[in-house]
Amino acid sequence: MSRSNYLIRGDQRCSSKSQPGHSIYRLKAQSQDLINCLPDDCICDIFRSLDKPKDLKSCATVCWRWADLVLSLASELFKTEKSSLVLKGHDLDDTLLVSNVIDISSRNSVRGLHITRSSTGTAAAGGGPDGHLTDKGVCFVIKAFHNLTSVCLLGCQMITDEGIHHISTRCPMLRSLKIQDCSSITVQSLEALMKQAESLRYLTLGHCPQIPSSAIVSFLILMPGLIDVRLQSMDDVLTQSAGSSEVATTAVSPPIAASKISHELRTLFLDNCAAGYLQELLAQIIAHIQLPLLKCLVIRGSSGRSMNHHDLIRLLGPDTREPGPRSIPFLLLLGPDGGDLSVPENIRRTQVGKLCF
Known part of the structure; x- marks a missing residue:
């Protein structure tokens, strides 16, 4: 699995351009990718047969479809319980974000999300064109934790208004939002918050x-x-x-x-x-x-x-x-x-x- 995962990412790095919001995962199955021709239920049955959690995490980092399927099985395959998710590091990207999200089984109890991506150091191997954390990653987190009341995004240069739009529309209980060193954020993010984030009380x-x-x-x-x-x-x-x-x-x-x-x-x-x-x-x-x-x-x-x-x-x-x-x-x-x-x-x-x- 890890070898196949590496090959997929390597092919993706060569064929993709680094743009704001770009994801490390493939949006469509390639012609030779026969396993993605199977229906979701069949792939989920294959995932259930895996004994080690690390193998499931590897599956989740192959493509967004697999990440969503593993996420749907998280409550029955993983036992970790948390009230908040805190991630920091210069190598933080969509891959690491997904692997940390699917490990949490108590998704309804997660209230806080704190992501800090420093600009020092080098990107993680296999982490997309530049190892970025993108809007796709934010959307995945919000899909998993829809009861968030506090969100903090620091140094996430590739997060755009699309990511903030997902937060404002899918987090009805959001009370606190902190955005810092995110140069791609514009007034459109404020417009989305005004229309959807009625519970917002704290803004940084x-x-x-x-x-x-x-x-x-x-x-x-x-x-x-x-x-x-x-x-x-x-x-x-x-x-x-x-x-x-x-x-x-x-x-x-x-x-x-x-x-x-x-x-x-x-x-x-x-x-x-x-x-x-x-x-x-x-x-x-x-x-x-x-x-x-x-x-x-x-x-x-x-x-x-x-x-x-x-x-x-x-x-x-x-x-x-x-x-x-x-x-x-x-x-x-x-x-x-x-x-x-x-x-x-x-x-x-x-x-x-x-x-x-």
Whole structure:
């Protein structure tokens, strides 16, 4: 099995092009691949006759059809139980992802998915054109674990809007989503989340250069139930270079409202965002959104020095529940050297400390 598996992957590497969303698995059976001419039930019976779990895992890494069939048998062939799936490594690809997913029998109890793919090191042998983790792999995971409440994707450069679309449509219980260093993600992912992820409450975006600040504000307007938003190293350099007309056709359009929208946001982290990005983001939030429940505001990085104190006051706004100056438990502005930036006198701080990321 392992020899055949290697030959299939080798043939696939030679004939495929490395593109975003490309999968290491074959989508169609080759003409000489007689076993894939059998119906699913027959192939499943063959899989049941295998005694060793590692042989089943090898079968699952041959093609997507076999992966789906082994997955359908996981509850009766595997005994591992987990509440979350955490995978890290520079060689993480679709093959390793599939082999870890099918090993879990308690699929309904898995609530968390955390995938970190570092950019250092070399790709795993047999892991596709460049050993990538692709949208096909994400779709396979979501098919297996449809009760996910938390998803974290770090450094997955080949994950595109298609992968986020699968997450938003097939994870109705999703409450927390973190996407960082995924440069192929665009505003279309935010559109999919707005339409499908009604339970989403926590969103973290880091270094996603194709998502402009205007799309973030529109997302906040159309998702008033968000309570925690964290933006790290955001800068829409790619959208600016693409031209304003292209961005206008793809960006999420906010609804036209005569008055500001009251938002349930409790926590807003703006960490090392570009100065222009930060200024535009805050200006649009001030113009369209009220944050009466905001309890934690953190602005970190050199761009925080460019903040206008009057804008900060307007951002916080009056506390509708208490008269007098606005009081929030945590207001922290950090400069590049870690020192506090000045805060307007009429905004009192009841608690100040440093946060670790």
